Amino acid sequence: MSLAPRAVLVHRTTEYEELLARHGTHGQAEFFLASRGRSIRDVAVRHHRAQRALAEVAAAVPLQWRQTRVERGDLDRFLFAPEDVVVVVGQDGLVANTAKYLAGQPVVGIDTEPGRNPGVLVRHRVEDARRLLRSAVLTGRSADELTMVEAVADDTQRLPALNEIYLGRPGHQTARYRLEQDGEGPGGKGSGGQGSAVDEPGGEAQASSGVLVGTGTGATGWLRSLWQERGSSLALPGPAEPRLVWFVREAWPSPATGTSRVAGALGRGQRLRITVESDRLVVFGDGMESDALSLTWGQSVSLGIADVSLRLLD
DSSP: OOOOOEEEEEEOOOHHHHHHHHHSSHHHHHHHHHTTTOOSHHHHHHHHHHHHHHHHHHHHSOTTSEEEEEEGGGGGGOOOOTTEEEEEEEOHHHHHHHHTTOSSOEEEEEESSBTTBOOSSOOBOGGGHHHHHHHHTSTTOOEEEEOOEEEEETTSOEEEESSEEEEEOTTSOOEEEEEEETTOOTTOOOTTSOOOTTEETTEEEEEESOEEEEOTTGGGTHHHHHHHHHTOOSOOOOTTSSEEEEEESSOOOOSSOOOSOOEEEEETTOOEEEEEOSSEEEEEETTOTTSOEEEETTOEEEEEEOSOOEEEEO
């Protein structure tokens, strides 16, 4: 006998809850903000709106289903099951935070603050939850298959992400590494630079503030800011397009490091390979530094399109 579907409601701690955790009581939090010319009213209103939305979505789950809740900070310890229907109740970024822990489960994004959130990933209103949950398990239910990026280390550690993956120093100091993209031989040119005297069979030695590899979904955020600031001629991918774009942040030229490979695109099957030449570099996805891979001198990591995608119900 097959298990009934389980609705997993993903949410995050509100700003109001964070204030209470820090200051102990509503009154103390209110005094803290008032002494700085701020009001707690708007924060409290948003908190109650989020709590009400979460309760209404929970009430919309079919009675024969199982259901549970998981807070953003506990995602890395939560075990998703194949029969889960994942309901993200919150902001667009919460969908990205959740995506890396999934393996093809359908995702419904519920916007708790329409008009305040862009609504790119949380596409639906609370009142749509009942209909969406019932249709999520129907055979042939249409969904957008959003491309994801992954990093795979030489010790088999793996990290997927929906928006982007960042590689660099934990404190964002200068990172040293060797970079090579599939299909580029020694002395080849990357986008935006000249041939480098430090090119070797192992790629180009670089010193920078890190490398960012992103998807079409991520092209609306951090990736776009780099693309726009640089005036890049690279075409940014669409969310479902099997293509990634990567940028090196603030590459530093020196006798030992080059800047010939600072941007590029990756299709399916292509990889960007980075060999660590610092005492420690970290690799994290979608801004979650607390859940990162840690690499030491001599280790290597390859980045490319992930085998799995995010199934986001439209």
